[in-house]
Amino acid sequence: MIYVHNTGSVTRKEGEELDVKAQWKTISPTMIRRTDRFIQLALLGAYQAIGETALDKDTALFMASGQGNLAVFKRLRDQRYIHKQPPKPVDFINSLSNTSGFYVAQYFDLHGKNLNVSRLGFVAEITLLLAQNDLELGKEDQVLLGGVDELQEPATFTKRTLGISDESLLGEGSNWMLLSREHEGALATIDVAKKKMDLSEVKAYLQSIDPACKVAFGFRCTEPMIREIIDGEERERFLYNEACGFYETETLYALNSFIKEGEGELLFINVYEENFRVIKVSLLPRF
Amino acid sequence: MIGSQDDALKLRLKTMIIEECEKEDITPEELADDIELFSDKSGLELDSLDALQISMGLQTQFKIRLGDSKDFRRVVTTINNLADFVQPE
Amino acid sequence: MQKNRVFVNAYESLSCVGNTAELMAAIYSKQSGITIDTSYMSEHQAGLGSFAPNEFFSSLKSVTRVVLEKSNLDDFSNTLLVVGSSVGGIGKSEQIFFKEKNYKNINPKEHAISVISDALNREFGFKDSRSISTACTSSANALMLAQRLINLGAYENVVVVGADALCYTTVCGFQALGVLSTQQCTPFQEGRVGMNVAEGIAALLLQKVQTDESVELCGSAGSSDAFHMTNPDPEAGGAIACMQKAVENAGLKTTDIDYVNAHGTGTQANDAVEALAVETLFTHNPYLSSTKAITGHTLGAAGALEAIISCEVIKQQRIAPQTSMSKAENRQVNLPREAIEQQIRYVISNSFAFGGNNTAVVFGAVK
Numbered sequence: 181m182i183y184v185h186n187t188g189s190v191t192r193k194e195g196e197e198l199d200v201k202a203q204w205k206t207i208s209p210t211m212i213r214r215t216d217r218f219i220q221l222a223l224l225g226a227y228q229a230i231g232e233t234a235l236d237k238d239t240a241l242f243m244a245s246g247q248g249n250l251a252v253f254k255r256l257r258d259q260r261y262i263h264k265q266p267p268k269p270v271d272f273i274n275s276l277s278n279t280s281g282f283y284v285a286q287y288f289d290l291h292g293k294n295l296n297v298s299r300l301g302f303v304a305e306i307t308l309l310l311a312q313n314d315l316e317l318g319k320e321d322q323v324l325l326g327g328v329d330e331l332q333e334p335a336t337f338t339k340r341t342l343g344i345s346d347e348s349l350l351g352e353g354s355n356w357m358l359l360s361r362e363h364e365g366a367l368a369t370i371d372v373a374k375k376k377m378d379l380s381e382v383k384a385y386l387q388s389i390d391p392a393c394k395v396a397f398g399f400r401c402t403e404p405m406i407r408e409i410i411d412g413e414e415r416e417r418f419l420y421n422e423a424c425g426f427y428e429t430e431t432l433y434a435l436n437s438f439i440k441e442g443e444g445e446l447l448f449i450n451v452y453e454e455n456f457r458v459i460k461v462s463l464l465p466r467f
Numbered sequence: 468m469i470g471s472q473d474d475a476l477k478l479r480l481k482t483m484i485i486e487e488c489e490k491e492d493i494t495p496e497e498l499a500d501d502i503e504l505f506s507d508k509s510g511l512e513l514d515s516l517d518a519l520q521i522s523m524g525l526q527t528q529f530k531i532r533l534g535d536s537k538d539f540r541r542v543v544t545t546i547n548n549l550a551d552f553v554q555p556e
Numbered sequence: 557m558q559k560n561r562v563f564v565n566a567y568e569s570l571s572c573v574g575n576t577a578e579l580m581a582a583i584y585s586k587q588s589g590i591t592i593d594t595s596y597m598s599e600h601q602a603g604l605g606s607f608a609p610n611e612f613f614s615s616l617k618s619v620t621r622v623v624l625e626k627s628n629l630d631d632f633s634n635t636l637l638v639v640g641s642s643v644g645g646i647g648k649s650e651q652i653f654f655k656e657k658n659y660k661n662i663n664p665k666e667h668a669i670s671v672i673s674d675a676l677n678r679e680f681g682f683k684d685s686r687s688i689s690t691a692c693t694s695s696a697n698a699l700m701l702a703q704r705l706i707n708l709g710a711y712e713n714v715v716v717v718g719a720d721a722l723c724y725t726t727v728c729g730f731q732a733l734g735v736l737s738t739q740q741c742t743p744f745q746e747g748r749v750g751m752n753v754a755e756g757i758a759a760l761l762l763q764k765v766q767t768d769e770s771v772e773l774c775g776s777a778g779s780s781d782a783f784h785m786t787n788p789d790p791e792a793g794g795a796i797a798c799m800q801k802a803v804e805n806a807g808l809k810t811t812d813i814d815y816v817n818a819h820g821t822g823t824q825a826n827d828a829v830e831a832l833a834v835e836t837l838f839t840h841n842p843y844l845s846s847t848k849a850i851t852g853h854t855l856g857a858a859g860a861l862e863a864i865i866s867c868e869v870i871k872q873q874r875i876a877p878q879t880s881m882s883k884a885e886n887r888q889v890n891l892p893r894e895a896i897e898q899q900i901r902y903v904i905s906n907s908f909a910f911g912g913n914n915t916a917v918v919f920g921a922v923k
Binding site for chain 1: 559646650688731732779794910911913
Binding site: 514515516519522523535536 | 733785787
């Protein structure tokens with residue numbers, strides 16, 4: 181069993197503003213040098229979860245992103261092809277996938293394993309599963325896990341390539357949780373199903389669990405698909421989507437929102453290319 | 468005019484260094500002309516990555532290309548020295 | 557919990573010196589595959605490692621196919637794929653941008669790190685896939701992840717692929733950092749000037765079952781310096797911690813290690829700190845060498861490529877010599893000038909990345 185101790189989220193959807201620098205300035209008077217908006221988003225989200233708490237130095241850091249830092253890639257290409265100049269050293273460094281992880285590790289003084297997971301579809305689920313494996317194996321006692329995606333405009337183009345409908349609003353976010361083997365003081369337990377499922381398996385799974393367990397769906401799940409999965413069952417849905425637009429790591433926003441505002445248990449169902457993955461969160465009594 | 472006498476040039480150099488090294492909490496006026504930029508006294512706390520950024524700024528904004536880190540250490544000492552190198556007369 | 561043991565049962569690679577057999581021949585005869593290039597940067601010369609005219613994506617498939625053919629499996633339908641890459645599909649996006657001078661037709665699905673696993677999935681139909689991207693430790697971290705999954709019993713077969721192509725972003729980026737050598741790199745040499753960026757593909761099949769060909773993946777560990785984005789901790793704290801934890805994870809003592817396959821990029825910063833780490837942790841003075849003088853630095857592929865080299869060193873019972881070094885900077889470490897035949901039980905392979913991201917993997921002869 182793995183336990184969620186802290187959660188923190190920063191999110192926005194298309195049309196809203198999110199001034200990351202201004203928010204950071206409420207935490208610290210100076211911005212961390214050489215960081216760009218993507219890295220700042222990572223730091224800001226992690227700070228919402230951890231704040232000034234000193235974590236054990238051995239805490240592992242797992243960071244997930246669906247798209248990674250695309251803005252820095254654009255800057256590097258502009259430097260080369262439009263301005264005909266060599267890449268700026270800091271931009272090249274920031275284009276590495278693990279740079280955000282470095283800044284988070286440095287800020288929170290973490291010296292353990294530092295992983296960055298990139299994948300289109302289920303990136304948050306897979307990263308949670310990796311953390312769950314390491315915690316269950318006793319390889320790690322504690323994992324700081326986050327998902328970061330930055331909104332890329334123009335949105336129409338991004339929606340097409342991400343395979344989501346034109347009506348869905350895109351979003352961005354940085355959602356973090358502190359996972360541990362320790363039960364004491366935990367907010368919730370989390371259980372990521374190890375295997376992916378097909379439609380009939382996910383239906384059967386949903387029917388097998390407690391009717392009081394709520395259900396929530398990822399943005400890639402269409403309404404007809406959701407009706408098919410629920411199959412006439414009277415099951416309460418946890419609607420987190422109103423506050424958040426679509427991004428690859430929105431799963432973590434949904435889980436964090438439930439841990440913050442929900443009650444009881446939640447099954448989060450997500451789909452990618454006709455495969456399903458499920459995560460179960462159970463809130464623990466709060467004293 | 469030799470660079471170290473040219474206040475406008477020195478201001479441009481200082482502004483470039485502050486921008487490239489993201490040291491916006493320091494104003495160009497606070498940066499003395501004769502202080503060793505990479506020493507503790509400058510208060511800038513610059514490291515090797517800053518040297519690379521400054522090198523790139525010299526290349527793009529001043530069309531000055533420094534060969535290697537040895538050249539850099541010879542030229543980028545104080546603002547006066549750098550200005551003299553950029554504008555020898 | 558009873559942990560499953562993890563065996564490396566088949567592998568193949570492609571680097572600037574050719575396939576794995578050619579790679580080992582080049583290492584033992586000290587023949588570097590680095591060539592001097594001016595096509596990436598007209599104003600600068602750089603020593604690079606290229607496997608052109610082999611095309612990257614078709615080579616990726618053919619290297620992986622060789623692993624399937626060498627394995628005890630009929631197909632990969634019951635096998636997990638774990639990819640380690642730092643460049644992913646950036647080369648493709650660069651080509652589009654180079655031709656069209658805009659971003660309209662760049663497809664995020666083809667730009668991402670996961671392009672490598674997508675291409676292999678379409679070709680082989682793996683059960684599932686993951687991609688890890690932590691710059692130069694990417695495929696070492698992929699090996700660590702694969703080991704954990706087999707330990708835990710989540711999978712019985714995992715293919716780890718480390719793959720990175722040469723591209724403008726990395727060549728010009730490392731040039732901008734002032735760490736590229738204009739010649740063949742000289743790891744651990746006094747007065748060394750820098751590294752060679754190179755491309756590479758390396759695929760390994762890790763399994764729960766032991767075969768006649770098995771080398772054991774005994775242990776692995778990672779650590780963070782949390783010190784500086786590009787510079788390693790000068791006291792080598794992170795490098796020492798990850799090697800020590802990897803040896804402990806393997807259930808060994810540091811004195812059990814016979815050979816250290818270094819990260820050894822040829823930069824001032826890396827080699828000085830790595831030599832210090834090896835000197836400090838391995839007081840019995842095991843052999844140490846960097847094979848990047850032969851292959852160049854294949855970035856995200858390096859961990860997997862050097863895992864294959866480590867397995868070959870164990871199978872051939874022959875230590876890889878340090879090429880291109882006449883005068884060592886650190887005299888306390890044991891850098892062999894020629895290949896050495898001796899009993900080799902355990903090898904540790906290091907990978908260190910920007911961001912102070914360190915990973916070490918321990919391989920052992922099967923008893």
